[in-house]
Amino acid sequence: MLFTEDLLHYIWKFRLFDRADLRTTSGDAIEVHSAGLHNTDSGPDFSNARIKIGDTMWAGNVELHLSSSDWKKHNHTADNAYNNVILHVVYRDDEPVSGTDGHAIPTLELNGRIPEELYSRYHKLVYGNQTVIPCESSIGKLDDFTLKTWFTRILIERLEKKSETVIKALELNRGDWEETFYQFLAANFGFKTNALPFELMAKSLPQNILAKHKNNALQIEALIFGQAGFLTDDLQDAYPRKLKTEYDFLGKKFSLTPVDNHLWKFMRMRPLNFPTVRLAQFAALVVNSNHLFSKILDIKEVKLLQKLFTDIRVNQYWDDHYQFDKPSKPASKNIGQSSANLLLLNTLSLFLFSYGKYNQQQYYIDRSLKLLESLPGEQNNIIADFDSLGVKAGSAFESQALLELKNYYCNYKKCLQCSVGNKILKQV
Incomplete structure (x- = not known):
């Protein structure tokens, strides 16, 4: 049966071993008063441990290895950073170890002290034949408190990474x-x-240029469609030709260079998601929303935040068009509720969190989390898989947490760093 150093760290951290009559390999009695703080950087694995060996209470570091001979393999014998190790904890003791000055390092061997069921649960999680996630047979049976507490932690992890x-x-x-x-x-x-x-277009068209034309919707639309590379020489309809005339003048005035039109994708997309429709919506938002981020900081109600997007109206040309010069059946091209919710989820909640973190204002961090709690959960393959296992995402708060769980824990089988995995492993 395979045994990993990560598992050894986990067992020591939570003292999941038989502690009766603990002794060093040389026979001295051991009492573990504190396992220490787990160190994931360079240096000994656990710091500030308190351990009584014989009649002496020691305070210092603990180093762990699968075999005690790994001490020399990792060159700790010549590394002064390991001189303050008070106990060497190993799964298998195969040779004595010493510090740089030659003093013997007390060793505790855990082989034979670890419950067989813990081995079994760990191997089932990490090396089993699961199809969705390592704990797929158990996660649906966990109590709500464990899941919700863990969801909150990993959601904040997700937002912190994105806020960087x-x-x-x-x-x-x-x-x-x-x-x-x-x-x-x-x-x-x-x-x-x-x-x-879209990002390249925005970066090539700073807001200060758009602000100069905030009272002229046609010029705003011209700048956005022009920078997106859609105002070419062969346009036929009156509306896009007006846009081109405006852009030709404004583009020269501000020395603008449009993005490559070939970057935009139309294939295998529903017409309502065509980039031309999205650009029309974005232009309408810019026309109607000056200092949008400042408004978002002030607006607390989710419905009012949604209305910032759903209440805007695109240029009437798009009522019967999805692309320039290609008439279609009339259909609303305004931003729908589901699209607005995605924008609130992916942009507004992230910026409220980032603003709060950057300015050390917990108020905005809390607002970010409450916004996610108020939005419906996303629908995708990952969320559907969790749903089939009995874990349902009733809100964006939960669906975002599940995405983080799957992509950064389950996919890498980090069960030992996961509260769900911990709960399963400790049921011995």
Whole structure:
């Protein structure tokens, strides 16, 4: 049966071994008063442990290895950082170890002290033949408190990682939250498939240029469609030709270079998701929403935040078009409720969290989490898989947590770092 050093760390951390009559390999009695703090950086594995060996209470570090001979293999004998190790904990003792000055390091061997059922549960999780996640036969049976507590923790992990990208962009934008929000919102209007060209378009068209034309909807639309590369020379309809005339003048005035039109994707998309429709919606939002991020900081009600998107009306040309010069059956092209919810989830909640974290204001972090609790859960293959296992995502808070769980824990079988895995393993 395979045994890993991560499992050994887990067993020591939670003292999941037989502690009766503990002794060093040389016969001295051991009492573990504190296993220490787990160190995931360089240096000994656990710091600030308190352990009584014989008649002496020691305070210091603990190092763990599968075999005691790994001490020499890892060159700890010549490393002063390991001189303060008070106990060497190993699964199998195969040779004595010493510090740089030659003093013997007390060793505790755990082979024979670990419950067989713990081995079995661990191997079933990590090396089993599961099809969805390692704990698929058990996760649906866990109590709500364990799941909800863990969901909160990993959701915050997810938002913290994403907020790092926001803060880096903020620094590039010289601390301008409005400009940074505008760029991220544009990228999310691309809804993954066209996120990149949307982002490039926004970065090539700063908000200060759009602000100069905030009272002229046609010019705003011209700047956005022009920078997106859709205002070419062969346009036929009156509306896009007007846009082109405006853009030709404004593009020269502000020395603008449009993005490559070939970056935009139309294939295998529903017409309502065509980038031309999304650009029309984005232009309408820009026309109707000056200082949008400041408004979001002030608006607390979720319904009012949704209305910032659902209440805007695109140019009437799009009532019977999905693309320029291609008439279609009349259909509303305004932002629907589901699209608005995705924008709130992917942009607004992230920026409320990032703003709160950057300015050390818990109020905005709490608002971010409450916003996610108020939005419906996402529907995708990962969420459907969890649903089949009895774990349902009733809100975006839960669906985002499940995505983090699957992508950063389950996929890498980090069961020992997961509260769900911990709960299963401790049932021995």
